[in-house]
Amino acid sequence: MSKLMQTIWPDPQDDRIVWIIDQRALPHELVHEALRTAEDAARAIREMHVRGAPLIGATAAWGLYLAMRQYPQEEAFGSYLQRMRDLLYHTRPTAVDLENALAQATQKILAAAPDQRVATARRAAEQFAAESAAQCKAIGEYGLPLLKAIYAKKAPGEPIQILTHCNAGRLACIDYGTATAPIYLAHERGLPVHVWVDETRPRNQGARLTAYELAQAGVPHTVITDNLGGHLMQHGLVDIVFVGTDRTTRQGDVANKIGTYLKALAAADNGVPFYVGLPTSTIDWTIRDGLTEIPIEERGGEEVTHIAGWSDGQSRTVQLTPDASPGLNYGFDVTPARLVTGLITERGVCAASEAGLLGLFPERG
Ligand code: MRU
Numbered sequence: 540m541s542k543l544m545q546t547i548w549p550d551p552q553d554d555r556i557v558w559i560i561d562q563r564a565l566p567h568e569l570v571h572e573a574l575r576t577a578e579d580a581a582r583a584i585r586e587m588h589v590r591g592a593p594l595i596g597a598t599a600a601w602g603l604y605l606a607m608r609q610y611p612q613e614e615a616f617g618s619y620l621q622r623m624r625d626l627l628y629h630t631r632p633t634a635v636d637l638e639n640a641l642a643q644a645t646q647k648i649l650a651a652a653p654d655q656r657v658a659t660a661r662r663a664a665e666q667f668a669a670e671s672a673a674q675c676k677a678i679g680e681y682g683l684p685l686l687k688a689i690y691a692k693k694a695p696g697e698p699i700q701i702l703t704h705c706n707a708g709r710l711a712c713i714d715y716g717t718a719t720a721p722i723y724l725a726h727e728r729g730l731p732v733h734v735w736v737d738e739t740r741p742r743n744q745g746a747r748l749t750a751y752e753l754a755q756a757g758v759p760h761t762v763i764t765d766n767l768g769g770h771l772m773q774h775g776l777v778d779i780v781f782v783g784t785d786r787t788t789r790q791g792d793v794a795n796k797i798g799t800y801l802k803a804l805a806a807a808d809n810g811v812p813f814y815v816g817l818p819t820s821t822i823d824w825t826i827r828d829g830l831t832e833i834p835i836e837e838r839g840g841e842e843v844t845h846i847a848g849w850s851d852g853q854s855r856t857v858q859l860t861p862d863a864s865p866g867l868n869y870g871f872d873v874t875p876a877r878l879v880t881g882l883i884t885e886r887g888v889c890a891a892s893e894a895g896l897l898g899l900f901p902e903r904g
């Protein structure tokens with residue numbers, strides 16, 4: 540995957556700049572955007588130039604680095620750091636990576652000598668990104684045996700049919716992706732796979748981003764409407780569901796892109812295994828009950844009433860609904876642990892339960 544492109548990286552020549560891909564233009568244009576200030580980073584997260592839990596976290600960490608470069612000496616450092624942390628934090632509420640990345644970086648910056656704050660913030664951002672990529676790679680290694688076990692029961696050459704929702708791929712992360720990591724590894728190692736890609740209304744991260752990166756990697760896939768998955772499962776056309784998560788609770792409830800819960804229900808009804816890939820940065824150890832304790836982002840109704848696409852070499856947005864019809868747009872839903880077959884983490888696969896998670900992360904007990 541690394542040969543394709545990075546999702547966030549510091550300029551190799553100019554240390555005032557951090558680069559991102561403005562994902563709003565994909566799959567039609569590959570636009571690189573320079574972040575020069577913490578405000579740029581906050582806007583990029585809020586307006587979804589970047590999105591996906593680990594990448595949101597990494598962008599916030601790089602935003603703190605840019606903030607450290609701009610420290611106005613006349614303001615008390617503690618209040619400046621808090622203000623910059625809050626600016627980056629109050630961008631998107633659901634992905635806990637944002638909070639975790641900012642907490643890690645803030646702690647390191649506070650412990651650094653004043654003349655080391657910029658370098659420390661840079662190292663913290665680099666470390667968050669590097670660890671996240673390594674964790675995603677490990678998720679791939681631990682998820683791969685699940686695919687191999689399915690393949691072993693198939694007729695030779697018949698592809699493993701995987702359904703995924705939203706974009707939990709490398710574009711949502713630093714590399715490999717969460718849900719996609721086992722798929723990429725299987726493909727690289729010669730296992731035949733085919734991915735059903737939910738379009739993922741209203742922002743269409745599946746149709747625009749997952750399809751784009753699977754196509755780039757040469758992984759066979761088909762984009763489907765969000766409503767098709769249940770029908771495919773009823774007809775034996777889905778072997779396994781892999782999704783990501785933006786916040787996972789101690790008891791294994793997962794918040795992911797709106798519509799994930801409906802896929803979990805359909806999977807349970809049809810006996811299709813439903814797995815969630817997650818690096819540690821997406822676990823919120825402070826909460827148990829996802830339904831009441833996870834903050835669910837509500838975005839503007841115009842994302843529902845209007846749709847963006849590409850026509851005549853230009854990005855265009857058109858209205859779908861009558862002028863008088865409002866849209867309601869919750870970005871995420873919670874899938875209760877009882878509907879999750881297993882969690883794939885960088886330490887292995889476990890049951891979606893507190894006992895399961897603590898088996899892999901005993902230090903959190
Ligand atoms: O609104 P988005 O595009 O940030 O939502 C992304 C998802 O829901 C992903 O599935 C999630 O971040 C988990 S995997 C990286």
